[in-house]
Amino acid sequence: MKRTDILARVFMVLVFVVLYLPTIFLIALSFNTSAKITFPIQGFTLDWYAGPLKPYEMNPSYIPIIHDWQFWNAVMISLRVSGITAVLTCGLVTLTALSLRYRLVGRDILFYIFLLGFVTPGVLVGLGNLLLFRILDITITEWNMIALDTIYASSFGFILMMSRFDPDLMLYEYTAAALRVGPLRVFRHITLPLIKWEVLSAGILGFLLSWGELIRSLWVVRGTGTVSIFLFVNLGVYPLTTKWFAAGTLLAVVSIAGLMVMATILSRGAK
Amino acid sequence: MVKHARYLLLLPGLITFIFFLVAPLLIIVMMSLYTPVWPGYTTDLTLQNYIRYITARQFPTLLSNTFFTSLLASAICLMIGFPFAYCYSFKIKSEKARNYITMFLLAPFLIDWTIRSVAWISILGDQGFMNSILLSMGVIGEPIKVLFTPTALFIIWVQTNLLFMIFPMNLALGRMNPEVIDAAKVLKAPPYRVFYEIIFKLALPGIICGFIFVFVGTISDYITPSLWAGGMQTIGLSVSTYATQFLWPQASAGGIILLIVSMAVLYILLKVVDIKKLVYE
Amino acid sequence: MLKSNCDFSKRIFLRQNIVNLIYCIADRRTFRKLYISRTHFSLFLNEARGNPHLSKMIEVKDLVKYYKKVCALNKISFEVDEKVPFVIIGPSGCGKSTLMKILSGVLEYDSGEVYINGKNMKGVPPHKRDISLMFESYAIFPHMKVFDNIAFGLRMMRKDKDYINRKVAETLELVGMSGFENRSPLELSGGQRQRVALARSLVIEPPVLLLDEPISHVDYQLQRKLMEDFKILHKKTGATFVLTTHVQEHALTLADAMVVMNTGVIEQIGTPEEIYRTPKTVFAARFVGDVNLIPGEVASKQGNNYIVKTEIGEFTCTTPNSREAISPGVKLAYGIRPEFIDVDSKGRTCDNQLKGKFARAYYFGNYVECVFDVKGKVEVKSAVPTEQAINLKLGEEYSLGWNSGNVVLLESPSVIEGLNIEEVIYGK
Numbered sequence: 001m002k003r004t005d006i007l008a009r010v011f012m013v014l015v016f017v018v019l020y021l022p023t024i025f026l027i028a029l030s031f032n033t034s035a036k037i038t039f040p041i042q043g044f045t046l047d048w049y050a051g052p053l054k055p056y057e058m059n060p061s062y063i064p065i066i067h068d069w070q071f072w073n074a075v076m077i078s079l080r081v082s083g084i085t086a087v088l089t090c091g092l093v094t095l096t097a098l099s100l101r102y103r104l105v106g107r108d109i110l111f112y113i114f115l116l117g118f119v120t121p122g123v124l125v126g127l128g129n130l131l132l133f134r135i136l137d138i139t140i141t142e143w144n145m146i147a148l149d150t151i152y153a154s155s156f157g158f159i160l161m162m163s164r165f166d167p168d169l170m171l172y173e174y175t176a177a178a179l180r181v182g183p184l185r186v187f188r189h190i191t192l193p194l195i196k197w198e199v200l201s202a203g204i205l206g207f208l209l210s211w212g213e214l215i216r217s218l219w220v221v222r223g224t225g226t227v228s229i230f231l232f233v234n235l236g237v238y239p240l241t242t243k244w245f246a247a248g249t250l251l252a253v254v255s256i257a258g259l260m261v262m263a264t265i266l267s268r269g270a271k
Numbered sequence: 272m273v274k275h276a277r278y279l280l281l282l283p284g285l286i287t288f289i290f291f292l293v294a295p296l297l298i299i300v301m302m303s304l305y306t307p308v309w310p311g312y313t314t315d316l317t318l319q320n321y322i323r324y325i326t327a328r329q330f331p332t333l334l335s336n337t338f339f340t341s342l343l344a345s346a347i348c349l350m351i352g353f354p355f356a357y358c359y360s361f362k363i364k365s366e367k368a369r370n371y372i373t374m375f376l377l378a379p380f381l382i383d384w385t386i387r388s389v390a391w392i393s394i395l396g397d398q399g400f401m402n403s404i405l406l407s408m409g410v411i412g413e414p415i416k417v418l419f420t421p422t423a424l425f426i427i428w429v430q431t432n433l434l435f436m437i438f439p440m441n442l443a444l445g446r447m448n449p450e451v452i453d454a455a456k457v458l459k460a461p462p463y464r465v466f467y468e469i470i471f472k473l474a475l476p477g478i479i480c481g482f483i484f485v486f487v488g489t490i491s492d493y494i495t496p497s498l499w500a501g502g503m504q505t506i507g508l509s510v511s512t513y514a515t516q517f518l519w520p521q522a523s524a525g526g527i528i529l530l531i532v533s534m535a536v537l538y539i540l541l542k543v544v545d546i547k548k549l550v551y552e
Numbered sequence: 553m554l555k556s557n558c559d560f561s562k563r564i565f566l567r568q569n570i571v572n573l574i575y576c577i578a579d580r581r582t583f584r585k586l587y588i589s590r591t592h593f594s595l596f597l598n599e600a601r602g603n604p605h606l607s608k609m610i611e612v613k614d615l616v617k618y619y620k621k622v623c624a625l626n627k628i629s630f631e632v633d634e635k636v637p638f639v640i641i642g643p644s645g646c647g648k649s650t651l652m653k654i655l656s657g658v659l660e661y662d663s664g665e666v667y668i669n670g671k672n673m674k675g676v677p678p679h680k681r682d683i684s685l686m687f688e689s690y691a692i693f694p695h696m697k698v699f700d701n702i703a704f705g706l707r708m709m710r711k712d713k714d715y716i717n718r719k720v721a722e723t724l725e726l727v728g729m730s731g732f733e734n735r736s737p738l739e740l741s742g743g744q745r746q747r748v749a750l751a752r753s754l755v756i757e758p759p760v761l762l763l764d765e766p767i768s769h770v771d772y773q774l775q776r777k778l779m780e781d782f783k784i785l786h787k788k789t790g791a792t793f794v795l796t797t798h799v800q801e802h803a804l805t806l807a808d809a810m811v812v813m814n815t816g817v818i819e820q821i822g823t824p825e826e827i828y829r830t831p832k833t834v835f836a837a838r839f840v841g842d843v844n845l846i847p848g849e850v851a852s853k854q855g856n857n858y859i860v861k862t863e864i865g866e867f868t869c870t871t872p873n874s875r876e877a878i879s880p881g882v883k884l885a886y887g888i889r890p891e892f893i894d895v896d897s898k899g900r901t902c903d904n905q906l907k908g909k910f911a912r913a914y915y916f917g918n919y920v921e922c923v924f925d926v927k928g929k930v931e932v933k934s935a936v937p938t939e940q941a942i943n944l945k946l947g948e949e950y951s952l953g954w955n956s957g958n959v960v961l962l963e964s965p966s967v968i969e970g971l972n973i974e975e976v977i978y979g980k
Contacts, residue, residue, distance in 0.1 A: 008362035015355055016375065019430060022390035023379055025400065029393055092284050099280035110281065113288055118484065119537055120296065121491030123507045124526045127514055128295025131302060131523075147291045154284070159480065160442065208380045215492060219514075231385045232494075240389060248386035255381030263374040453658040454691035456678040458705035458756065468704075472695055 023252055030245040048246035065246050074230035081142060081226055082210045085149040089206025092150060093157040094199050098191065117155030125151070126219025133220075144220040149210035156209065157202040204262070227251070296530075303523035312520050320524035329504065337505040338532055340421070340496065341489040344428040348436040348485045351429065353478065356440035357470070360447075376434055388427050388499065395423060424500035431495075432488050436481035443477025444470075479540050490533055506532070608670070609634040609760055609792045610655065615664035617650055624650045626816040627664070632794060632809070637786055639803040640796045641839060642813030648796040649688055651813075652764045655794075656685035668760065679708075684758040688765045688796075690749040692737045698724075698748055699733035705756035723755040726781055728774065743770045750778075754785070763795045767802065779805055800840055804828070812836045817967050830875060834885055834976050835966040843887045843960070844932050845977045850880045858961065860886045864926050867904045869959035878961060885962040885973055890921060892958040893934035895950050902953025908932055909949050913941065924952060 033043030050066045065071060096114065100107060125148060133140050176190050192199075214228045221229055235244060306315045324330065363369055379387060394400045395417040402414040417423055447470070455465045493507030506529045513522035610632035617625040624647045632638045640648050653659035655666060657678035666673045668683060684705070693701050699720060706716045724730050727747040737745060746769045753761060767775045779802065786793055797803055803810055804824045812819040812827060812835070820827055820836040831837035834845065848862035858869045858878065867886060878884065894902065908924030911931065920941035924932045934952060936944070944950065965976035 005362055008358040011354060012358050012372070015351060015433075019376075019379060019433065021394060022387045022430070023382060025393050026382070026386065026390045029390075092287065095280045096284035099278070110285065113293065114284070116296075117288065117292055119487050119533060120292065121487065121507065121526075121529050121533055123491050123493065123510050124299060124530055125292065125295065127510065127522060127526055128299045129291060130514075131298050131519065132295045135298065147287065151288060151291050154287075156484075160438065204377075208377060212380050212384050214384060215494065228385065235385055235389060240392070244386060244389065248382055248390070251386075252378075252382040256378045259374040259378050259381075263370045448689070448691060448694075450687050450689055450691035451693060453653070453678075454685075454687055454693070454752075455704070456658060457656050457683070457685040458752065459679045459684075459708045460704070461679050461708075462677070464708060469693065 026245050026252060027249045030242060030249040032242045032245075034242070036241070048243045049250070062241065062243060064243065065250060068243075068247075071227075071230065071247060074225065074227045077142070077223075078211060078226040078228070081146055081149065082207045084146050085153060085210040086203040086207035088146065088150045089153045089157055090199050090203040092154045093202040094195070096154070097158055114155055114158050117151045117158075119155075122152075122215035126216045130219050140220050140222055142222065145217050145226070146210075148216045148220060149213050150206065152213065152216065153202075153206040153209040157205045160201070160205070299523045299526055302519050303527050305520045307518060307520040311517075320520050321528070324521070324524050324528060333504055333506050333509065334532070336496070336503055337490060337507070337529070340424065340500075340503070340505075341486050342536075344425055344432065344489045345436075345482050345485040347425060347429050348433055349478065349482060352433055352436035352481060353440060353474075355433075356437050356444055356474075356477075359437070359441055360444035361449075376437065379430075380434065384431060387430070388495070391423065391427060392418060395426075419499060419501040421500050421503070424496055424503065427495055427499055428489050428492075432485045435484040435488060439480035439484065440474060440477040443474045443480075447473050475543070479543060483537060483540060486536055487533055490529065608632070609668065610794070611665075611667040611670075612651075612655070613665040613667075615651070615654065615661055615666065617647075617654060617659070617661045619650075623816050625654075625661070628813075628816075628818055630811055630818060630821055632792060634792055635786070635790055636792065636808045637782070637806050638792070638794045638809050638811075639807035640794065640811045640813055641798065641800070641803040642796075643798060643839070645815070646813045647816045648813060649764050652685055652762045652794075652796060656683050656762055657681050658685070682758055683760040683762060684753050684756060685762040686749050686753040686764060686766055690745045692745055692748055692752075694737055696737075697733065698729070698735050698737065698740075701737065701748055702752045702755055705752060709756065719755050720751075723751040726754070727751045727778070743774075746770060757789055758791065760792045760794070763793065765796055765798070768797065768799065775802070782806055804840070810840075812839055814839075814966055814968065819967050829960075830872065831887075831960055831962065833964050833966050834887075834962045834973065837887055837960060837962055841889055841891075842933065843889050844893070845885045845887050845962070846930055847974050847977060848884065848886045850878055850882050850884065853878070853880055857956070860884070860961070862886055864930050865906065867959070868956040869961055870956045871961060878963065882963060883973065885965075885977060887960040887962055888954050888958060889960075890933040890935040893932065893952050893954050895922065895924075895934050895936050895940065895944065895952055900953070903956040904954050904959075906932065906952045907949050908952055910944055910946050913944075913946075924950065 029041060030048060031044050031046065032041045033045045033047070048064055050064060052064075100111065129144060129148060130140070133144065172190050172194065211226075212228060213226075214232055217226060217229055218232075225233075231244065231247070302312075303320050304316045304318070305312045305320075306317045307320065359369065359372060363372070392399065396402070397414040397416070397418075401417070402411075405411045406414065451473075452465060452469055455469045456462075460468065491507055493505050493511055496503040496505050497508050506525055510522045510525040510529065513519075513525060608631050612631070613629050615625050615628040616623070628647075628651065640651065642648050650659065654661045655668075657673065657676060668681060673681060693704065696704070702720045702723060703716050706719060711719075720733075721730075724732065727750055729744060729747050729751070732740075732744070732748075737748065740748065746766070750763070750766050753763065767778050770778065782793060782795075783806070785791070793806075795802070795806060807824050809822070810824050810827055811821050814835050819839075820832050824840070827836055827840045831840065831843075837843045837845075846862045846864065848860040848867075851859045851861040851866060853859075856871050856873065856875075858871065860867055860869060869886070894900065906924075906926055908926040910922060911925040912923040914921040914923075917938075919935045919937055922934050922936050922941060922944065924934065926932055932952060962973075965971045965973045
């Protein structure tokens with residue numbers, strides 16, 4: 001291997017180490033016996049995951065994960081919100097990206113509106129939506145969160161997807177149209193299979209972005225809220241203990257496993 | 272018929288965006304022009320919200336905090352992210368390795384941001400990893416205070432936003448025809464000129480895109496500076512403070528000023544390169 | 553010392569360099585802008601010493617290149633003499649592009665040696681070599697206009713603006729794209745892009761210019777024009793051109809020396825005439841000109857005259873003296889090119905004759921390729937002048953004749969081992 005290649009790999013590994021440093025510590029320290037966050041670990045225990053529930057313990061900082069129903073509630077809400085956002089992002093980005101390839105009237109203006117979605121600071125989006133629904137006197141539900149996350153993710157996904165479209169895609173569509181295939185069938189049999197990886201990645205993007213979304217969601221939250229909100233609120237109120245590290249580790253392990261599975265699927269799939 | 276169908280495809284996106292994005296923004300603009308009368312507001316149009324906001328004592332600090340920290344964070348992300356994207360696109364040959372790298376870049380996202388930030392306490396804190404090691408090795412006499420300083424802020428911001436910088440750059444670099452680089456070499460261009468003229472210029476849309484992503488992402492994040500930089504005040508924080516007190520007109524004015532800052536940077540950057548080129552011809 | 557034994561082209565070449573030398577000595581500031589490479593200079597010295605001996609410009613010895621496990625180049629060795637137009641011909645995928653890239657320094661090789669003007673090029677990066685390459689895929693810079701694309705090389709050599717403007721305009725006119733300076737490459741057609749890529753490599757006037765399929769996507773008239781221009785440029789600049797192509801006509805027209813390549817090996821090296829007249833393998837015979845092949849066996853031999861027995865009869869062949877002798881009993885392919893077969897030659901005696909039924913015809917404008925079916929076993933092609941071809945009727949039997957001096961005997965199907973000659977002729 002050439003010297004530059006070795007240098008490149010070292011650099012990338014370094015970046016990864018720095019990126020993963022908190023995660024590593026998260027996992028390591030979640031087995032700490034003491035509740036206080038210290039380094040190094042004082043003892044090894046799994047209590048924070050599956051330990052016994054002390055009776056009358058009301059402080060969430062001391063409830064092991066397995067018994068913390070509020071946490072699981074938040075996880076369910078997160079999954080629901082992120083899942084729906086993923087699906088909606090898929091659909092929205094695909095339709096819009098496909099349609100903007102054609103030279104429509106006012107294409108540039110439309111492009112900028114979609115760009116607005118991520119250029120607008122989250123504070124404004126949240127505040128604006130809050131005010132909007134107050135004025136219209138509609139109750140804010142989970143769907144508001146979903147909508148905001150979808151818009152944010154769509155703006156990203158839109159740019160990322162459009163630039164990954166195969167330039168021959170339109171050619172295939174025209175060919176099919178010339179062969180007198182109806183537009184709907186063209187879409188189903190030609191366009192969709194060719195862009196399925198881009199669509200998939202738009203969905204993944206939607207899921208990921210909405211999972212970690214905090215600022216916009218804070219404004220339109222009702223009830224417990226997603227995991228992000230749950231953790232944010234609780235860590236602001238209750239003391240920081242190892243229990244939260246355990247929560248984070250759980251999320252970490254699940255997410256890494258899930259992504260590894262996807263990586264293997266995608267490696268077999270396409271580019 | 273087909274032509275109109277294309278407009279139809281556009282419709283769901285357009286409606287969603289107009290309702291959830293454009294309309295709220297318009298409302299904020301309107302609200303910022305209303306007169307605040309305790310405890311609410313009247314619909315008389317006025318500019319006093321803006322004037323009060325700008326002439327407030329803390330405004331210059333607020334503005335510089337918001338603007339310069341985001342700019343610096345974006346610059347740091349650029350300096351780390353571009354070499355990374357370069358290595359990813361040109362030095363890694365196997366497709367499988369690339370997929371795995373992408374996944375490992377994405378994974379931390381699913382571990383909620385709050386907890387990741389909190390984990391830094393165990394590393395940078397007074398009893399944390401870094402200080403323990405440095406103390407035991409005798410390099411320093413007493414623990415270095417990193418937490419709750421701007422340094423911690425940048426570390427956390429870079430960690431959260433590096434991904435946003437890397438992805439557009441990977442995209443731009445991935446579209447490059449590798450033979451173009453060879454062509455420059457045989458046209459007698461020394462390596463540094465190959466890099467500047469070809470690689471850098473072709474990657475520029477991606478770089479600008481990534482910069483915008485990171486800048487906007489950090490400018491709207493008011494929680495991190497206030498928590499981790501020792502209570503640093505940003506414009507976003509003031510908006511949030513006003514809003515929790517139901518002082519809508521003031522909050523809206525602050526928000527619009529934030530938007531103007533964001534738009535100004537965007538405008539300058541887009542003058543450098545036409546971002547539409549990254550997306551369609 | 554310089555006058556008498558130099559011919560015209562050399563004199564121009566020398567005069568240019570003398571002028572440049574004086575210019576640079578006179579004005580130190582512009583010294584950097586002068587591109588006298590080591591190669592130019594050593595050539596100049598060579599001439600100045602009154603040495604008319606042509607040196608070897610490119611030498612390749614036992615070059616081997618593997619792509620993962622596939623062998624792209626298997627011990628390639630050849631030499632390119634200075635100022636000799638050199639063409640590498642071969643089918644797609646035979647390794648021509650790989651060879652070009654290795655010569656220009658863009659690609660690494662596994663073993664072997666590459667010398668350019670006598671210097672070993674191991675470890676020398678492309679921008680320090682006196683060699684330029686035009687890519688098969690054009691590799692035009694998409695973010696620059698046509699003018700900037702072409703001017704790129706000159707800018708890297710730090711020439712001044714007037715020089716650049718002038719040179720770019722000249723070269724654009726040469727390739728026939730004079731009005732295109734401000735166009736974006738994305739707006740150009742394939743042929744236009746090819747010409748821009750060509751102009752880009754030509755404008756820097758390198759001592760050695762490698763061109764990978766330079767004129768394949770251009771229309772016929774422009775191809776002819778560009779081939780003429782290559783010849784003129786070659787005389788004017790004294791540069792060494794190495795072209796690759798898969799089109800025979802280009803190779804035969806342009807080359808003074810040729811290499812026929814086949815999947816990583818060299819089938820034959822020589823002048824076009826040599827390869828055309830005395831191909832060494834079936835592959836070379838087929839790739840340079842067309843040939844009718846009939847499998848057979850040597851029945852007897854008398855000096856240079858052979859009698860070959862085939863399934864459709866016995867035929868004679870007279871080989872040139874330079875060819876090595878073949879013993880009787882050897883199985884080989886009896887080859888006769890379509891242009892040497894006369895149809896219905898009344899009054900002309902031919903050494904060999906056949907009767908064949910006129911099966912098909914292919915119109916080529918100035919001649920017609922007629923396919924004759926001989927006894928249902930073999931098809932023989934003949935190139936018949938159009939006036940004569942009109943009078944031929946399909947399905948009728950005609951007599952075909954040829955002289956034994958025009959026959960080639962091919963013992964091996966290809967340099968690559970393990971191929972069966974009959975399989976190669978008839979296809980698997």
